[in-house]
Amino acid sequence: MAAPRRLPAALPFADQVAIFARLSAANPAPQTELEFVNPFTLVVAVALSAQATDVGVNKATRGLFAAASTPEAMLALGLEGVTEHVRTIGLYRQKAKNVIALSRILVEDYGGQVPDSRAALMSLPGVGRKTANVVLSCAFGHPAQAVDTHIFRVGNRTRIAPGRDVDAVERAIEDHVPARFQAHAHHWLILHGRYICQARRPRCAICPIRDLCPFEDKTE
Known part of the structure; x- marks a missing residue:
């Protein structure tokens, strides 16, 4: 061989x-070309961007983040509400479920705050190493x-x-x-x-x- x-x-x-x-x-x-207003919306935007373009994600998240820019508001919007906003993005059904699931974890385990730890970020549904690194860099200034x-x-x-x-x-x-x-x-x-x-x-x-x-x- x-x-x-x-x-x-x-x-x-x-x-x-x-x-x-x-x-x-x-x-x-x-700067990242994904649009976001705080660390939470950045986590959501990057999680949604898997197998999708930044342009397509931005079109979907403008309305989503206007309706819900915190984990608590995202949970109040509910799965159907999130799904309706992101249905133009590939794999939108699973991604919407991940958004709701990670929002619940952030509320229940982190007091509604996004952790600045790679391991903690990667424990969230739909968040892999690349997503975690984007958040660490863009939201918290880590290299x-x-x-x-x-x-x-x-x-x-x-x-x-x-x-x-x-x-x-x-x-x-x-x-x-x-x-x-x-x-x-x-x-x-x-x-x-x-x-x-x-x-x-x-x-x-x-x-x-x-x-x-x-x-x-x-x-x-």
Whole structure:
């Protein structure tokens, strides 16, 4: 049986600094594109965003969060009310059940407050590691790395954070990205993957880090 192919090494520290300096200069304070009003609505929005676009989630949650922006209000809205608001989102029935279930846990176990602990967040229905990391980063300012398909692609193409799975890429970001850029690293990488380093046809001609990127199949 052939040995698995070794991953290329991460970019040198100096190149990491140069890349993130450019991304920072272009967008000094990147934000999630999900709309939210407090940590609770962020948890709900990210949980709803699985296998859905941020644009689609935002359209659904504007009305939902106007009606219920706290766990208590969400429980009062009830499963039918939540379902009606989110029915345009994929897997909406199960997601609505998760929203009600996590709201109940927050009320009963956390006094209606969202915990700033990854383990506690991941114990909530519909909340995985990526969701927990988004909440820790966006709501509480922790340098948590929420790795999605965009970041996985960019991390490997650019060798900023090479890894065979999302957990390995998350660790690679933590290990290799300079500390002063950790707080916003996942925002810069996801936006770069969403709008520049796209999956089928990366927009290399307008890429601000083209000269530092070792990706061999660059487009013109």
